[in-house]
Amino acid sequence: MRTLDDLDVKGRRVLVRADLNVPLDGETITDDGRIRASVPTISTLLERGAKVVVCAHLGRPKGKVNPEYSLAPVAARLGELLGQDVAFASDVVGDSARSTVEALQDGQVALLENLRYEPGEESKDDAVRGEFAARLAGLAELYVGDGFGAVHRRHASVYDVPRLLPHAAGGLVVAEVEVLRKLTESPERPYVVVLGGAKVSDKLGVIANLLTKVDRLLVGGGMAYTFLKAQGHEVGRSLLQEDQLDQVRGFLDEATRRGVELVLPVDVLAAVTFAADAEHDVVEATAIPADREGLDIGPKTRELFAAKLADARTVFWNGPMGVFEFEAFSGGTRAVAEALIAGDAFTVVGGGDSAAAVRKLELSEDGFSHISTGGGASLEYLEGKTLPGLAALED
Numbered sequence: 403m404r405t406l407d408d409l410d411v412k413g414r415r416v417l418v419r420a421d422l423n424v425p426l427d428g429e430t431i432t433d434d435g436r437i438r439a440s441v442p443t444i445s446t447l448l449e450r451g452a453k454v455v456v457c458a459h460l461g462r463p464k465g466k467v468n469p470e471y472s473l474a475p476v477a478a479r480l481g482e483l484l485g486q487d488v489a490f491a492s493d494v495v496g497d498s499a500r501s502t503v504e505a506l507q508d509g510q511v512a513l514l515e516n517l518r519y520e521p522g523e524e525s526k527d528d529a530v531r532g533e534f535a536a537r538l539a540g541l542a543e544l545y546v547g548d549g550f551g552a553v554h555r556r557h558a559s560v561y562d563v564p565r566l567l568p569h570a571a572g573g574l575v576v577a578e579v580e581v582l583r584k585l586t587e588s589p590e591r592p593y594v595v596v597l598g599g600a601k602v603s604d605k606l607g608v609i610a611n612l613l614t615k616v617d618r619l620l621v622g623g624g625m626a627y628t629f630l631k632a633q634g635h636e637v638g639r640s641l642l643q644e645d646q647l648d649q650v651r652g653f654l655d656e657a658t659r660r661g662v663e664l665v666l667p668v669d670v671l672a673a674v675t676f677a678a679d680a681e682h683d684v685v686e687a688t689a690i691p692a693d694r695e696g697l698d699i700g701p702k703t704r705e706l707f708a709a710k711l712a713d714a715r716t717v718f719w720n721g722p723m724g725v726f727e728f729e730a731f732s733g734g735t736r737a738v739a740e741a742l743i744a745g746d747a748f749t750v751v752g753g754g755d756s757a758a759a760v761r762k763l764e765l766s767e768d769g770f771s772h773i774s775t776g777g778g779a780s781l782e783y784l785e786g787k788t789l790p791g792l793a794a795l796e797d
């Protein structure tokens with residue numbers, strides 16, 4: 403993969419595909435991690451005298467203009483972090499984009515409006531996507547792919563534009579790929595993976611692949627209840643994916659056959675309802691009352707998981723252990739994070755909700771070897787899939 407050092411950017415317009423898909427509460431950014439992670443590449447290009455045109459998506463507006471998904475608040479925050487003005491174009495490839503880009507001087511930066519306002523960005527039709535990609539590419543002379551969190555999407559800005567312009571990978575993509583390569587090629591052992599989050603169906607591919615690679619797999623969060631049910635336990639009103647039970651039984655068998663230790667919760671916080679202040683008790687994972695739902699792993703499980711992490715040399719963690727957004731049910735996620743911080747393994751937090759949890763729970767980000775900016779992207783990488791955005795940068 404070519405890197406920034408392989409491009410001569412001085413005085414040239416450089417289109418940077420970043421992942422600035424941050425959570426918003428109205429117009430307030432509740433976690434600016436992805437914006438901060440995008441700053442080094444943009445700064446480097448600006449210092450080298452480029453005219454930088456940043457493009458990115460926010461949420462899923464599905465090809466329509468929708469002010470709720472405007473990148474305007476992101477432009478403001480990016481400007482604060484860069485310490486310089488970010489010109490904001492009110493469209494993606496229209497009049498505003500063209501005039502904003504034309505006005506840039508060397509060392510200045512602009513952000514285009516949400517790529518996903520344009521149906522061409524995500525179109526499955528190569529011609530439609532290609533037509534939009536050509537307009538986007540027309541705004542610049544060079545392309546830098548740095549939106550790691552979106553490299554698993556076959557979208558115009560990720561996959562098609564790098565075919566139209568001389569291109570390189572940005573520093574964030576290079577760093578993310580280096581870490582994932584280390585996990586896939588030569589993990590020091592014991593290699594332990596902790597998976598959580600709501601849906602086991604999102605993680606089928608990665609579980610299948612990891613069962614051939616890891617020494618231990620710890621499963622918590624909403625998806626653990628489908629595993630418990632597959633073992634024959636009742637899970638009350640906990641999250642359950644009935645249609646995944648056969649798959650999960652297959653994983654349990656496969657783990658046994660391969661000698662992979664698959665560790666499930668032994669106790670849970672069982673609540674009367676899904677709410678921040680829900681009445682709840684600690685119950686055995688094998689005895690969840692019919693009218694209760696598990697919203698976090700219990701204290702014995704926290705100890706068990708910590709013990710299973712203590713001697714690990716490599717850890718990948720994706721997905722919270724409970725409903726960490728509710729203080730009362732954040733203890734399991736916190737315990738796993740603290741166990742990772744306390745150990746001396748190479749620790750990778752796999753983006754998405756687990757990265758958000760680290761920041762929301764005010765844990766030290768320095769306590770981990772790497773916090774990925776891409777949840778889906780890092781999972782698909784570990785699943786062994788070809789990521790369109792990386793393939794396009796390699797060509």
Ligand code: 3PG
Nearest residue numbers: 421423461551552555778
């Ligand atoms: C993410 O948040 O996972 C990335 O920004 C990609 O967004 P998407 O899942 O909506 O494609």
Ligand code: MG
Nearest residue numbers: 754777778779
């Ligand atoms: Mg996603």
